[in-house]
Amino acid sequence: MTERMKTPAECETKQDVRSEIDRLDQELINLFAERHGYVIRMAAIKSDPHEAYDKARIETVIEKVRAARWRNSWMRIKPNCFGAPLSTGM
DSSP: OOOOOOOGGGOOSHHHHHHHHHHHHHHHHHHHHHHHHHHHHHHHHOOOGGGGOOHHHHHHHHHHHHHHHHHTTHHHHSBOTTSSBOOOOO
């Protein structure tokens, strides 16, 4: 039986936290692998090599990233557990 995931507040030990981070990392890897399958399929479907450079599509993706960064901007100002501000490097 798979153990239920813990929220950050439910983690009581460093191992609890490490286990949850490992679980999330595995989920991210699985999602990126799934996404890669779609990218490979798109490459096979595209008939024009220049189609890969679609300025409108690129701008749409950039705007989505900017919107996500804006929604998550609290991360840049929230102090970490050591009292230093978090840096997203963005």
